[in-house]
Amino acid sequence: MAFRRLSLCIGLSLCVFxxxxxxxxxxxxxIEKKPPASSWIQAWIDANLATVVEDYxxxxxxxxxxxxxxxxxxxxxxAWRKAGFDVTTKIGGFGVVALLKNGPGPTVMLRTxxxxxxxxxxxxxxxxxxxxxTLPSGAPAGIMHACGHDVHMSNLIAMARLMAxxxxxxxxxxxxxxxxxxxxxxxxQKMIADGLFTRFPKPDFAIALHCxxxxxxxxxxxxxxxxxxxxxxxxxxxxxxxxGAAPNTTIDPIVQAAELVMSLQTIVSxxxxxxxxxxxxxxxxxxxxxxxxxxDRCDLQLTVRSYTPEVRQLLxxxxxxxxxxxxxxxxxxxxxxxxxxxxxxxxxxxxxxxRLRNTLTETLGIDRxxxxxxxxxxxxxxxxxxxxxxxxxxxxxxxxxxxLEALKKRGQTSLSLHAPDFYPDIDLALPTxxxxxxxxxxxxxx
Numbered sequence: 001m002a003f004r005r006l007s008l009c010i011g012l013s014l015c016v017f018x019x020x021x022x023x024x025x026x027x028x029x030x031i032e033k034k035p036p037a038s039s040w041i042q043a044w045i046d047a048n049l050a051t052v053v054e055d056y057x058x059x060x061x062x063x064x065x066x067x068x069x070x071x072x073x074x075x076x077x078x079a080w081r082k083a084g085f086d087v088t089t090k091i092g093g094f095g096v097v098a099l100l101k102n103g104p105g106p107t108v109m110l111r112t113x114x115x116x117x118x119x120x121x122x123x124x125x126x127x128x129x130x131x132x133x134t135l136p137s138g139a140p141a142g143i144m145h146a147c148g149h150d151v152h153m154s155n156l157i158a159m160a161r162l163m164a165x166x167x168x169x170x171x172x173x174x175x176x177x178x179x180x181x182x183x184x185x186x187x188x189q190k191m192i193a194d195g196l197f198t199r200f201p202k203p204d205f206a207i208a209l210h211c212x213x214x215x216x217x218x219x220x221x222x223x224x225x226x227x228x229x230x231x232x233x234x235x236x237x238x239x240x241x242x243x244g245a246a247p248n249t250t251i252d253p254i255v256q257a258a259e260l261v262m263s264l265q266t267i268v269s270x271x272x273x274x275x276x277x278x279x280x281x282x283x284x285x286x287x288x289x290x291x292x293x294x295x296d297r298c299d300l301q302l303t304v305r306s307y308t309p310e311v312r313q314l315l316x317x318x319x320x321x322x323x324x325x326x327x328x329x330x331x332x333x334x335x336x337x338x339x340x341x342x343x344x345x346x347x348x349x350x351x352x353x354x355r356l357r358n359t360l361t362e363t364l365g366i367d368r369x370x371x372x373x374x375x376x377x378x379x380x381x382x383x384x385x386x387x388x389x390x391x392x393x394x395x396x397x398x399x400x401x402x403x404l405e406a407l408k409k410r411g412q413t414s415l416s417l418h419a420p421d422f423y424p425d426i427d428l429a430l431p432t433x434x435x436x437x438x439x440x441x442x443x444x445x446x
Contacts, residue, residue, distance in 0.1 A: 037442045038363045038435065040169065044162050051436070052161075055079065056154035056426055063116030063143045063150070065133060066181040068093040072114045075176045076153055083160035085176065092190030096178035097200055100164060105172025108444045109203035109389065110159060110437065111381060112152040115156075115181035119144040122420040146418050148211025148398060151426065153178065154207070154431040162438055170445035176204055178381075185230060185343040188383035197387060198400050205352060205391070205444050206384050209433060213397040213415040215404060216428035219360065219436055220372035220395040223353040227346035227393075228277070229312045230337055230378030234304040235260070235323055238333040241296035251332045253298035254287050260300070260326045261285070267318045272311060279305040279376050280315060288322050305376040307345050346382040349390040356392055359443040360436050396433050398424035 028182060045065075064072050081087045085098035094114065120142030121128045122308040131143035156176050163174050177196070181187030212220065237260070239253030261282050274279045280302060287298035302319070306312040316339065323335045362367045372395050385391040399415060403425065406417065415422055 012120065032377045035275060037169065037439050040166065041435055041438045044165070045158075045434050048158070048161065049427075049431060052154050052158045052430060053426055055157050056430065058148055059150040059153050060145055061127050061403065063131055063145045064114070065131050065143060066115040066184040067093055067189070069114040069180045072153070073178055073180070076112075076114070076157065079157045080160045080176060083157075084164040087159055091177075091196060091199075092180065092187065092192070092194040094180045095187065095191045095194070095196075096176075097196065098160065098176040099200065100160075100174045102167050102173065102445075103151045103171045105170075105446070106204040106444060107173040107175055107201045107383070107398040108441055109175040109177060109206040110156055110386070110441060111177050111179055111206060111208040112156045113149045113187070114178050114180050115149060115183050115187070116143050116145045117147060117183060117418060118142070119146045119418065119420050121146070123423045125423060142420075144420065146420065146422050147183065148396075148424060149182070150419065151211050151396070151398065151424055151429060151433060152209065154430060156428070158434045159353055159437055159441070162434065163441065167294075170442050172445045173201055174441065174445065182380055185341045185378060187378050192383060192387055197389075203384075203389050206339065206381075206389045207356070207391070207437065207440050207444075208240075208381050208393045209437060210379065210393055211398045211417065211429070213399055213417060213422065213425060214395070214397040216241065216400050216425050217395050217432050218368045218370060218397040219279070219293060219364065219432065220370040220397070221348075221353060221357050221360070222372035222374070222393075223348055223350045225307045225345055225347050226372055226374060227307075227379045227382070228279075228305040228307055228344040228374075228376045229345045230341065231304040231312070231316065232341040233304055233316070233319060234336075235300040235302070235319075236336040237298040237300065237323075238327065238335060239294070239296050239298070239330075240332075242294050242392060244292035244294055250294045251330055252294050252330070254295065256326050256330050256332060257285060257298040257300060259329075260323055263322045263326065264302070264319065267315060267322070271314060276311050277305075277307055277374065277376065278311055278315060279303070280319070294322055305378075307374075312345075343378040343380045344382045344386055346379045347385055348392045348394060349385065352390045352392050356394070356440045356443065359439055360394075363435060363439040364432075378418075394436070396429060396436070398426075398429035400425040400428055 077096045080098040085100045087098045118141040121144040129144045179187045237253040240251040242250035268278045284301035288295040
């Protein structure tokens, strides 16, 4: 039975609940209840999914690399504009901002990334990407949405159409952004630097999702840290070259590098608290030209991962200290050490995470909302949280359960994002994306 609330002040403030007055002949049981958000959202999905899936396939067939997302941003901007949003392009490069104002209320930002990867698609799909590029090394490569950004974009195209056609269901301002260069870790920062939160309303909340190679129709959430700080470190070790048969006349940079590589492995095991996640990986080492020539230089490329700012600083300081110490031990010049592609750790706002988990559990059912594991991958959606916007990213399962079972039978534990054979089961993944994102947005836009 429905009730209406009357506040009566009698000495102390008391809340008294009274049954509503009915029209003559009307019983309380005949009063219509407002349907839950999931019902009208699902009805829209059922009626419009085919159109959004076609958007997905266009985006999948036309991927563009980081900082080159010109056609992608135009496609997204056009779709948002046709849905009735006020659209601004070229924010921080090829970034797109779309606003739909619907009276007083909070501002909620939904974010998608735009860029693809230099990966040659090997999915065997009829509408696989056939785009090509040339890498800085001169080697040829394909271009592919191997990380699911095509899913993210088609989801926000659906969000624009859905929310614009149901303005009676929410109030406030809906802000959609298409962010370039997530894969390079710089797009969010560039959009912020170009006035994302000064030229446009600063959001009260921000939500994003990311594809995960797990069961479609399910999502996973986590409060607090979910993804890592990411730093790329380049070390140029200096030496003195010479003949391989006369090493006493040289300062061998390869020997220095070998000692440094082993030394770096003990930073995590001996300097970092065991309960703090951290990774230092030497991903590349380059030196020399011939068997009998000692080079005068050896280049190392490291990826460094952590969660807290304190551990991040400790790792970088220790790498510098040890690299300089090895050089000093060999009487070599100090190495050149540079950092690039830094991305801060992704921290999901705790109170917002709890609020959205409650909403999405009610929407999907408790068996379809899991606990997301912490991973050492990076995601520059974190920049918006550091800029003062309470933010949450959740993971979207995109692989049909039958495919996952088939993988297990072949002894393959899972599919991997960024792999040439990765693809989502879009007819299952996209409805869950739309349903969860819309339910979360409507919960906040009240």
